[in-house]
Amino acid sequence: MRLIVIKPGMLTTVQDLGRRGYRGVGVPVSGPMDVYSHRLANLAVGNPPMAAALEITILGPELEADGDVVCAVAGAEFEVRAGDELVPLNAPFAVKSGRRIRFGARRRGARATLAVRGGFDLPTILGSRATHLVSQMGRALKAGDALHVGTERADGAGGAAPIPLALPDGGARVRVLPAVHRERFTGEAWKRLTNERYVVTPQSNRMGYRLEGPALAHAGAADILSEAMPVGVIQVPASGQPILLMAECATTGGYATIANVITADLPVAGQLAPGDWIEFAPCTRDEALTALRGREAALKGERA
Amino acid sequence: MNTRVLPAGDSAWLVELPERIDPEVNARAIEIARAVERSALPVIDVVVGYRTVMVFVDPLADGADRAGQTLESIAASAAPTADAAGAVVDVPVCYDEPYGPDLADVAAFGSCSEGEAIAMHLAREYRVFVVGFVPGFAYMASVDPRIAAPRRSTPRVKVPAGSVAVAAGQTGIYPAPTPGGWHLIGRCPVRPYDPDRTEPFLFRAGDRVRFHRVSAEEYRASTQWGDA
Numbered sequence: 140m141r142l143i144v145i146k147p148g149m150l151t152t153v154q155d156l157g158r159r160g161y162r163g164v165g166v167p168v169s170g171p172m173d174v175y176s177h178r179l180a181n182l183a184v185g186n187p188p189m190a191a192a193l194e195i196t197i198l199g200p201e202l203e204a205d206g207d208v209v210c211a212v213a214g215a216e217f218e219v220r221a222g223d224e225l226v227p228l229n230a231p232f233a234v235k236s237g238r239r240i241r242f243g244a245r246r247r248g249a250r251a252t253l254a255v256r257g258g259f260d261l262p263t264i265l266g267s268r269a270t271h272l273v274s275q276m277g278r279a280l281k282a283g284d285a286l287h288v289g290t291e292r293a294d295g296a297g298g299a300a301p302i303p304l305a306l307p308d309g310g311a312r313v314r315v316l317p318a319v320h321r322e323r324f325t326g327e328a329w330k331r332l333t334n335e336r337y338v339v340t341p342q343s344n345r346m347g348y349r350l351e352g353p354a355l356a357h358a359g360a361a362d363i364l365s366e367a368m369p370v371g372v373i374q375v376p377a378s379g380q381p382i383l384l385m386a387e388c389a390t391t392g393g394y395a396t397i398a399n400v401i402t403a404d405l406p407v408a409g410q411l412a413p414g415d416w417i418e419f420a421p422c423t424r425d426e427a428l429t430a431l432r433g434r435e436a437a438l439k440g441e442r443a
Numbered sequence: 444m445n446t447r448v449l450p451a452g453d454s455a456w457l458v459e460l461p462e463r464i465d466p467e468v469n470a471r472a473i474e475i476a477r478a479v480e481r482s483a484l485p486v487i488d489v490v491v492g493y494r495t496v497m498v499f500v501d502p503l504a505d506g507a508d509r510a511g512q513t514l515e516s517i518a519a520s521a522a523p524t525a526d527a528a529g530a531v532v533d534v535p536v537c538y539d540e541p542y543g544p545d546l547a548d549v550a551a552f553g554s555c556s557e558g559e560a561i562a563m564h565l566a567r568e569y570r571v572f573v574v575g576f577v578p579g580f581a582y583m584a585s586v587d588p589r590i591a592a593p594r595r596s597t598p599r600v601k602v603p604a605g606s607v608a609v610a611a612g613q614t615g616i617y618p619a620p621t622p623g624g625w626h627l628i629g630r631c632p633v634r635p636y637d638p639d640r641t642e643p644f645l646f647r648a649g650d651r652v653r654f655h656r657v658s659a660e661e662y663r664a665s666t667q668w669g670d671a
Contacts, residue, residue, distance in 0.1 A: 162488035162499065163476070164644045165618075165636075166578040264638055274578050275619060319449045319457045364464065365573050365582055366492030369455045369499065390490060391575025399452030402502065427453040428502055435503070 140206030140288040142255060144280050148200035148242065150345075151280045152270035153259055154252075155191045161265050162390045168370065169271040172250050172345060172386045172409030175434055176214030179301045180254035182438065183211035184231050187293045190258030191268040193280075195251045197412060199242020200280070202253075204234040208288060209256040215248030215410060216306060229303045231256070248306040249412035260289030271387055272345065299440025304406055310336075310416030313404040316427060318372055318396035320363065328355040332373070332397060333421050337381065341413045345387035348408075350417065354379030361395055368392040371400040371408070373419075383408065383417070403430035444471050446518045448511055451497060456510055458496040458518050464584055464612075468494045469572050470528075471521075473649045478521035484513055491648040493572050493582075529571065529649030534616070534631055536607050536654045537662035538564075542630035545595070549609060549626050552592035563587040564628060564654065569614060571650040579618040579636025581646035586612050598624035605630045605668050607654070632657070632666040 144151075154177065157170025171177040171194050178188045186192075193200075199217050211231045212219050219226050220241045226232040234240060240253070261268045261277075270277030280286075321329065337352035361377040367390060368374065373381045374394040383400065384392075386409065398419060400408055411417060422430075436442075444460055444467075451457045458475055460468045469491070476489045476496045485504035490497045498514060500507050538546065538561045550560040569583035576582075585591075591612040599622065602608070606617045608625035617623060618635040635645045646652070663671040 159487050161578070162490050163574065164578065164647065165575045165580050168488075265643075273619070273621060276578075316450070316452055319451050319459070364462065364493035364495075365575060366457070366495040367451075367455075367490035367497030367575070369452050369497070371452060389576050391492065391573060401452070402454050424450065424453060431453065431503060 140208055140257070142208065142286045142288065143203040143205055144200060144282055144284040144286070145203055145239065146201040147280045147282055148195055149198035150196040151200045152194050152272070153191050153261055153268055153277055153280070153286070154194045154270060155268045156189045157269045157386070158265050158267040162367065165390050166265060167271055167274065167387060167390055169269040169276070169387050171252060173214050173252065173304065173406040175304050175406035175438070177252045178438060179229060179303065180211045180213035180252040182293070182301055183213065183229060184209055184254050184256040185293050186254055186256065186258050186291055190254065190291045191261060192252050192254040192259065195242060195253060197245065197249055199245070199251065201242070202240045204236055204238055204240070205285070206236050206288070208234050210234060210240065211254050212251050213303065214251040216246040217251055218243035229301070247308050248410040250409060255288050258289040258291040260287045273387065301440055302437040302442065304410070307407055307410050307415065310418070311407045311411060312418040312420055313408050314401045314422040314427065314430070315373070315398040315419045316401060316422065316424060318398050320395040321397060323358055323395040324375070324397050325356045325358050328357070328397065331355060332381070333419050336416050336418050339411050339413050339415050339417060343413050345385060347385050347388055348383040348411065350381045350383060355381060355397060357395060362393055363395050365391045365393045368396070369399065371402065371405050372396045373398045373400070385409065401427035401430060403427065403434050444468065448514045448518060450511065454502045455497055455499045456514050458498070458514060460494045462494055464493055464572065466570050469570065470649065472496050474524055475518050475521045477524045478517045479514070482513065482517055484510055490575070491573060529647065529651055532646060532650050532652045534633065534652055534654050535657040535661070535665070536629040536631050537657050537659055538629040539659040542659070542662070543628040545626035546628045549590050549592050549628055553589040555589065560590050560628070561656070563590050564609065564614070565656060569652045571646045571648055571652060574644070574646055574648055577619050577621055579644050579646065581615055581635065581650070581652070582613055583615055583652055584613045586614050588612070592626055594624040595626060598622055602627065603630070605632065605634070605666070607631050630662060632662050632668070634667045637667065
């Protein structure tokens with residue numbers, strides 16, 4: 140069984156939950172921008188969460204089934220058709236051999252995950268199938284690519300239907316914790332970051348979002364001795380315009396960081412497109428962990 | 444050594460040591476990193492910086508709620524380890540045309556000849572302080588201050604893979620064609636990251652690196668970049 144790429148869309152990549160254990164030698168984690176919807180799509184077709192799926196960006200692809208397959212689409216709301224029929228999101232649908240899956244209009248969110256029952260069986264690099272464009276680990280899909288379907292299965296039967304991510308509509312408010320270099324910024328900078336609105340500029344991609352808004356002033360130098368950068372951290376170069384580091388960010392950086400978007404809210408940030416707004420709400424560590432437990436519960440269909 | 448442990452978001456912790464480029468500080472960071480790897484913490488990744496150790500944990504795993512205290516005690520008690528001293532890595536570099544397009548700029552910065560700039564680059568043993576940026580990129584220091592030119596005012600959009608570069612007292616080898624603002628003074632025929640090699644990564648934090656000069660002919664005979 141295979142899925143053949145007829146049209147690749149704007150940027151369609153194979154992603155799993157990313158590379159772990161190699162950040163110490165400079166290998167980024169990568170993986171999906173919206174980890175939650177990736178896991179949801181895999182759950183819907185009976186895959187383990189790590190199974191490789193497609194991340195689809197803004198303009199979706201056209202794919203042809205070679206063999207009967209079962210797929211699910213989660214994340215951004217696209218009009219998705221299998222053959223001529225509109226298919227439901229966040230739920231499994233069957234595609235007969237020779238039929239095409241077409242992504243049409245996008246209503247909300249920026250990135251969708253398409254999972255196939257069995258996962259995509261590509262060779263692993265350092266234990267993962269996640270595409271990392273800059274490191275040339277994998278690449279954007281092209282017309283004519285044939286993706287083999289694997290035989291991965293989740294343990295046990297599925298439970299209640301997971302609750303889909305609440306998608307941003309034009310913008311999102313995400314929660315932040317103060318970062319390790321918070322004290323390298325003025326009090327005014329923190330006030331601005333957590334009270335003003337920023338816009339995701341066109342110079343944004345899977346590595347990070349360059350944001351535009353009120354400048355954030357450093358109390359001292361903007362540069363630091365290179366150190367590790369976690370996904371979701373907001374770094375601020377001398378210009379004062381913040382950069383939110385996303386799934387494909389480099390492992391280390393040299394700019395002071397002011398805040399970390401909490402892990403539970405990263406999938407929401409991952410659904411933003413250039414032109415969307417973003418706001419940052421301070422929260423506590425306990426709130427961040429409660430929110431993360433809430434995500435785990437929502438994947439099991441439990442409302443917080 | 445003064446040490447501080449801070450939360451870095453909800454899924455990582457940062458151990459900070461005194462803020463300077465110093466082999467002793469960096470060696471202590473590596474000792475702490477090794478001790479963390481041997482500990483019972485639910486660790487996903489450990490990343491050494493110039494003077495920091497970032498420890499990535501699964502925040503919902505058992506033991507994660509005590510990670511901060513555990514790290515403080517590890518940072519206070521980590522014993523010196525043999526591997527913190529690092530391996531000695533000998534690396535060939537071709538400084539001949541066309542491999543060092545910025546050699547003239549670096550020589551001009553040092554008011555010396557290109558030959559003297561090359562000799563200065565070859566004369567020192569460098570320490571790998573950090574591996575990061577892209578897979579296998581090693582931040583090495585310290586370069587002779589006479590050729591420690593600052594970064595280029597305009598970074599290149601694409602630096603050829605294998606380029607040996609200097610900037611702001613550091614030197615390094617680009618493992619992939621990436622954007623880059625350092626001065627390119629030579630080309631290394633060996634890949635710092637090669638997924639097909641038994642040991643894919645040429646450098647680890649703490650390694651000591653020496654460069655030796657090869658001719659353009661030797662470069663082309665041994666290059667692993669397919670640019671012979």
